[in-house]
Amino acid sequence: MAARRLLGLLALAVLLAAADAGVTSAYRRKLEATADMPLDADVFRAPPGYNAPQQVHITLGDQTGTAMTVSWVTPDEPGNGTVAYGLSPETMVLSAKATLTRYDYYNYTSGFIHHCTLTKLKHGVKYYYAMGFGHTVRTFSFTTPPKPGPDVPFKFGLIGDLGQTFDSNSTVSHYEANGGDAVLFVGDLSYADNYPLHDNNRWDTWARFVERSVAYQPWLWTAGNHELDYDPEIGETTLFKPFTHRYPTPYRAAGSTEPFWYSVKIASAHIIVLSSYSSYGKYTPQWLWLSQELGRVDRKTTPWLIVLLHSPWYNSNNYHYMEGETMRVQFERWLVDAKVDIVLAGHVHSYERSRRFSNIEYDIVNGKATPVHNLDAPVYINIGDGGNIEGIADNFTKPMPAYSAFREASFGHATLEIKNRTHAYYEWHRNHDGAKVTADSVWLTNRYWMPTDDSN
Numbered sequence: 001m002a003a004r005r006l007l008g009l010l011a012l013a014v015l016l017a018a019a020d021a022g023v024t025s026a027y028r029r030k031l032e033a034t035a036d037m038p039l040d041a042d043v044f045r046a047p048p049g050y051n052a053p054q055q056v057h058i059t060l061g062d063q064t065g066t067a068m069t070v071s072w073v074t075p076d077e078p079g080n081g082t083v084a085y086g087l088s089p090e091t092m093v094l095s096a097k098a099t100l101t102r103y104d105y106y107n108y109t110s111g112f113i114h115h116c117t118l119t120k121l122k123h124g125v126k127y128y129y130a131m132g133f134g135h136t137v138r139t140f141s142f143t144t145p146p147k148p149g150p151d152v153p154f155k156f157g158l159i160g161d162l163g164q165t166f167d168s169n170s171t172v173s174h175y176e177a178n179g180g181d182a183v184l185f186v187g188d189l190s191y192a193d194n195y196p197l198h199d200n201n202r203w204d205t206w207a208r209f210v211e212r213s214v215a216y217q218p219w220l221w222t223a224g225n226h227e228l229d230y231d232p233e234i235g236e237t238t239l240f241k242p243f244t245h246r247y248p249t250p251y252r253a254a255g256s257t258e259p260f261w262y263s264v265k266i267a268s269a270h271i272i273v274l275s276s277y278s279s280y281g282k283y284t285p286q287w288l289w290l291s292q293e294l295g296r297v298d299r300k301t302t303p304w305l306i307v308l309l310h311s312p313w314y315n316s317n318n319y320h321y322m323e324g325e326t327m328r329v330q331f332e333r334w335l336v337d338a339k340v341d342i343v344l345a346g347h348v349h350s351y352e353r354s355r356r357f358s359n360i361e362y363d364i365v366n367g368k369a370t371p372v373h374n375l376d377a378p379v380y381i382n383i384g385d386g387g388n389i390e391g392i393a394d395n396f397t398k399p400m401p402a403y404s405a406f407r408e409a410s411f412g413h414a415t416l417e418i419k420n421r422t423h424a425y426y427e428w429h430r431n432h433d434g435a436k437v438t439a440d441s442v443w444l445t446n447r448y449w450m451p452t453d454d455s456n
């Protein structure tokens with residue numbers, strides 16, 4: 001009888017332990033090469049018409065979306081740099097002038113790159129916009145984000161490390177099917193630098209490929225290592241040259257001095273973008289800006305505090321192992337003290353979600369260096385699974401660390417649906433399923449308004 005009771009207790013203990021353990025997904029994707037789409041792929045096709053605007057994309061032009069920056073490229077000549085906009089395709093009576101830029105990268109010369117910030121927009125309103133006057137006019141539309149407020153719902157798409165493979169195309173299609181109002185992009189856009197001489201034509205193909213989403217809703221950019229385009233052997237030593245010429249960010253509105261770290265306030269979320277590839281040590285511009293920025297966060301207006309960066313602080317994959325560690329050591333305590341809700345990262349080409357853990361007790365004297373459960377800590381989500389040419393990172397550390405809640409080596413995207421000041425619904429979708437199938441999901445509660453244990 002006593003033996004049976006002992007067995008029962010043992011079984012219960014095993015069950016409890018299992019309930020507490022994280023999940024290394026047993027899902028095994030079919031093994032196949034991850035190949036870039038060929039240059040003649042339909043998604044890379046240039047729009048018809050002489051000097052037709054191509055590679056159209058938008059991002060926030062100020063901190064809350066009462067300005068929107070429209071960018072595009074004209075291939076043949078500068079053309080007309082005016083954007084007309086208004087509340088219907090027939091009444092685009094407002095207009096703004098673009099700035100024009102070009103750049104050389106070794107033996108490549110870019111097309112004519114236009115950036116135009118539309119200002120004095122109203123929150124939560126659909127606008128139509130057009131450019132290319134004089135030759136080929138193209139018309140698009142977007143809806144500005146709603147005015148920031150504590151219970152304003154909003155749905156973000158979360159994408160990283162996208163590239164331009166057939167898998168990348170699947171990721172974008174899945175995201176389009178699930179729907180979101182803006183994308184938080186955690187870095188590594190085109191992977192043009194994987195080609196000889198960083199073939200910048202692959203920056204052009206990438207921008208034509210994603211136009212179908214980013215011309216209609218803002219994507220917020222984070223700088224990844226594939227944006228560095230540093231190649232001294234061919235004399236290219238200006239960091240982020242193609243990226244900065246092509247992808248503006250609203251950094252000045254955020255009091256930043258560089259485009260690689262900045263913040264925006266969308267609906268009920270305050271989003272801070274950091275650069276893993278700019279200096280962040282004490283006294284550096286990024287360090288100083290972040291120290292001040294955290295003091296500007298107002299959780300009563302924007303309850304959700306979300307941080308984007310490229311190289312993850314918590315990730316249990318053997319690829320890029322510990323690369324984010326120095327930045328974690330520099331900033332983790334600040335983020336825990338600020339009760340950041342979510343930290344999004346990419347870089348590692350797989351999916352992983354953490355529990356609320358922190359590792360901020362270490363100093364050189366006490367030697368404490370174990371991540372511990374901490375309800376003030378953010379959930380770390382690694383969404384570097386966009387499907388680029390470098391393939392999947394399928395080599396997880398064993399055993400699975402206690403801080404990891406779910407991990408899987410598949411391509412996909414995620415969505416974050418903020419409902420109100422206390423609740424947000426997060427789900428991850430793998431590309432090998434139908435777009436609507438949810439492979440991982442969790443209800444997150446807000447660290448400021450409802451700091452319950454939501455990550456187990």
Ligand SMILES: [Fe+2]
Pocket residue numbers: 161188224225226310346347348
């Ligand atoms: Fe990366």
